Structure formats: structure tokens, C-alpha cells
Amino acid sequence: xxxxxxxxxxxxxxxxxxxxxxxxxxxxxxxxxxxxxxxxxxxxxxxxxxxxxxxxxxxxxxxxxxxxxxxxxxxxxxxxxxxxxxxxxxxxxxxxxxxxxxxxxxxxxxxxxxxxxxxxxxxxxxxxxxxxxxxxxxxxxxxxxxxxxxxxxxxxxxxxxxxxxxxxxxxxxxxxxxxxxxxxxxxxxxxxxxxxxxxxxxxxxxxxxxxxxxxxxxxxxxxxxxxxxxx
Amino acid sequence: xxxxxxxxxxxxxxxxxxxxxxxxxxxxxxxxxxxxxxxxxxxxxxxxxxxxxxxxxxxxxxxxxxxxxxxxxxxxxxxxxxxxxxxxxxxxxxxxxxxxxxxxxxxxxxxxxxxxxxxxxxxxxxxxxxxxxxxxxxxxxxxxxxxxxxxxxxxxxxxxxxxxxxxxxxxxxxxxxxxxxxxxxxxxxxxxxxxxxxxxxxxxxxxxxxxxxxxxxxxxxxxxxxxxxxxxxxxxxxxxxxxxxxxxxxxxxxxxxxxxxxxxxxxxxxxxxx
Numbered sequence: 001x002x003x004x005x006x007x008x009x010x011x012x013x014x015x016x017x018x019x020x021x022x023x024x025x026x027x028x029x030x031x032x033x034x035x036x037x038x039x040x041x042x043x044x045x046x047x048x049x050x051x052x053x054x055x056x057x058x059x060x061x062x063x064x065x066x067x068x069x070x071x072x073x074x075x076x077x078x079x080x081x082x083x084x085x086x087x088x089x090x091x092x093x094x095x096x097x098x099x100x101x102x103x104x105x106x107x108x109x110x111x112x113x114x115x116x117x118x119x120x121x122x123x124x125x126x127x128x129x130x131x132x133x134x135x136x137x138x139x140x141x142x143x144x145x146x147x148x149x150x151x152x153x154x155x156x157x158x159x160x161x162x163x164x165x166x167x168x169x170x171x172x173x174x175x176x177x178x179x180x181x182x183x184x185x186x187x188x189x190x191x192x193x194x195x196x197x198x199x200x201x202x203x204x205x206x207x208x209x210x211x212x213x214x215x216x217x218x219x220x221x222x223x224x225x226x227x228x229x230x231x
Numbered sequence: 232x233x234x235x236x237x238x239x240x241x242x243x244x245x246x247x248x249x250x251x252x253x254x255x256x257x258x259x260x261x262x263x264x265x266x267x268x269x270x271x272x273x274x275x276x277x278x279x280x281x282x283x284x285x286x287x288x289x290x291x292x293x294x295x296x297x298x299x300x301x302x303x304x305x306x307x308x309x310x311x312x313x314x315x316x317x318x319x320x321x322x323x324x325x326x327x328x329x330x331x332x333x334x335x336x337x338x339x340x341x342x343x344x345x346x347x348x349x350x351x352x353x354x355x356x357x358x359x360x361x362x363x364x365x366x367x368x369x370x371x372x373x374x375x376x377x378x379x380x381x382x383x384x385x386x387x388x389x390x391x392x393x394x395x396x397x398x399x400x401x402x403x404x405x406x407x408x409x410x411x412x413x414x415x416x417x418x419x420x421x422x423x424x425x426x427x428x429x430x431x432x433x434x435x436x437x438x439x440x441x442x443x444x445x446x447x448x449x450x451x452x453x454x455x456x457x458x459x460x461x462x463x464x465x466x467x468x469x470x471x472x473x474x475x476x477x478x479x480x481x482x483x484x485x486x487x488x489x490x491x492x493x494x495x496x497x498x499x500x501x502x503x504x505x
Contacts, residue, residue, distance in 0.1 A: 052321070100322045
């Protein structure tokens, strides 16, 4: 069964369309890049998959079910900005995720925090912006979810942190799950992707495997992106 | 899951409420000491200090009520409708559980606040001659009343309980009115807080219109001459008070239930986190 399926999905904010007749499926075991310029509809799509927005038309299904309480247990979601409660300490955050998600691996989270020299009793508000983002990512990637939805996980962090984030994603995701990484920083994520979806002005322009792009078009994903979205 | 939500909600609110209640109790001790030793002191500095400590106690009482009230609104707004909402609303829990957790925790803090203020007043009054005399006088008055008839004692207790239930349900309905206005206002794409304020007053106005219209309609169909309202049925004053209190409790529950439905509708069907 597909992990994520969109059927003629549309979303409008008032009269302004954010997504128009989007249809695609994502199978388990794939790392997919949801690639597009700013304002192309990537975040809207991810919010719809999390039930944070309701579709104007069409449907979006997670493991065959509409987004809701049941699918929230299957999806591990990294929002585009730091949304973890800042008054909590790293230990309280682990308690929080452990209480609500049976698939949360506390030992994995502790190991990653230790690796980054983050004290468990340190409060999130005492951390730097980059550290907060890393802590949030650690919580998200410490789950054994069916679908990881990562919205701009490497936006706004330095290149060294980008490498750490990508290696955390690769080494911690559940191999039977699908990972969707939304970004416009293609060259940084290209090396970890199996598949890409190009999205622009709310419409899917292309869905293809990275190998196909390299073999058939003879160019990197980054080069193809620049060609497709040339201003 | 509701139990887990409550655990984390108490953790989030307790770190604010407990120190505030601690300050209230500390100022009540200071107020007690100032009334006993400072106010009548010949040294103007100590007398002034006593007045300042009593003023601080007054501010602490006001402060604890204001903080519990603001916290009720702030937790719903910040935890569900702002950035934290991305984490909270993607937990495997229902919207009903989210709303109940906020409602239960706010109600508990309202009760704790009231009990803390009563305790603080008792601490302030401890061993103060004039207050002891007042309390003694009240005790004697109640004893005289009890001697009069058990009827008044039982009904007096019942009315007190009814009043406490009514006030508590009124506070819950008030929380839900704020929640519904915030949920409705934040379903819109822009000026969310301004729309929330507009929704609050809009709902208030709509309820007043509906209540007034309902009374008019009931009067038109002669409802107030039926059943227990019939002119030939003579209820004694006490029964009338109990029936009135029961009706007010029922209407408050209906009032709260409507706001609960509005809140869940907007949170489930019109959620628009940005």
C-alpha cells in the first residue's frame, strides 16, 4: 500500500490557489525530495498531510486513511520552524514524545543528544537556534514512523549542521518507511534522495527517480531543477 | 491520552501558578505580621512598611486571579494556535481531548486559586483580635440560626452548594467562550487576533439577542403560566430559589455546550495554522 497518496488534491486560501489538482503516490522505503521554489505549495502539501489544513477539493491519504488522529501516530513531522515548547528541557521533551508515541526510541534520542553535547536538563530556550533545530530533528527522527515529513530541515543552518542533519536522517529513519524532504536547497540533499517531485505554483511538474534523471537526461537533479525553474 | 495531556498541561501551567500562589501565601504571612507588629508602631518607617506589606497582599490576591485567567487564554492560544500547535495538533489525540485537557486544567487552577486566596486570608487573619471577634460574632450568628430551624441550615447549605456549582460552571462556560472566539478568529487568513476579539463580542451579542427573543417567545405562548409557573401553584420562597438556581445551572451548561461545539467545529473543520 502507498504510504502517501494524493488524488486531485487542491487547496485554496480564499481565492488564491496554493495547490491545484495534485496527484501522486509515494511507496514505502523511498527518500523523496519535494522540490520547488519558495511559495510553490510544498509546505501547504505537508500541512495537508498532517491534517493541519483541510483540502478544498480532492483527497490526501496516509497509509490509506485520511489525515487524523490515527494517521498522526504513523507520521513523524518536522515543521519548517522550531515548534517544540521552549520552556521544556531536552529530558522533558523526551518524556513528552515517549508518552504520546509508542514508537519513540528514547535510547536513540539520548545517544544523539550526547553526541551533540546537549545536556538533557538544558532548556530549549537556553539553546541556540541551530541547536533547537537539531533537538527538534532528533525527536522527530527518533521515532519508528511509517512516513517522515520533513519541511525545510536544512533551511537556515550552516553547512556543517546541514551535513549533520542529513546524516541523522539517513542513519535513523525506519527503512520500511518513506521520507519526504521538502526543500529548495537541492544540491545539499541530492545525494540522499531516491526520487524527486518538482512542484511549482501548486502543480506537480515532474515525478521521477534520481537515477532516471541522471541516466535519461544526463544531468544532476540540481541542474535539472535550474533548467525547469529558470526565471 | 487525555491523562497524558493533563500531565503535560499541569507541568506547563504549574511552573507559573505555583510560584504565584507561593508569593500570595508569603505576602499573607507578611500582612499578618504587619497588622500585629508594624501598623501601630510609633516609628513611622515601620508603620509605612506595614501599609506597604498590606498593599502587596492586596495586589497578590488580584495578581493570582489575573494570572490564572490570563493563563487559561494563553495556554489555548499559544499551545494550540501558535507554533506549538504544529507539535500538539499532530499528536495522536483528538481535538475533544485537547479541549478537555485545557478546560480541566484551567478549572482546577481556578479552584486552587480560590482555595489559596481563602487560605491566604485565614493566614492574614490568624490571631488578629478584631478579625477573631468578627469570626466569633459570625459563629454565634450561625449557631442562633441553627437553633431557629434545621430547615434554614439545610436550605442554606444547599443554596451555597448550588451557588458554588453555578460559579464553577460559569467559569467553565467563560473559558469555552474565549476558546470558541480564538478558534473562530484563527480560522481566518489574516488579522486573526482582531477577528478573535470580534468573534468574542459577536457571540456575546448573539447570545443576548437569542436569550431576549426566547423570553419573548415563551411569554407569547404563555409558558410562564404553565407547570410550576401556574398562578394557582404556590411555591414557597425557598423552593422558588432552588428551582431558579437549577434553571440557571441548566442554562449555563447549555451555554457552555454551545461554545464547546463552536470550538470543536473550528478546530476540526476550519483549522488554519500558519
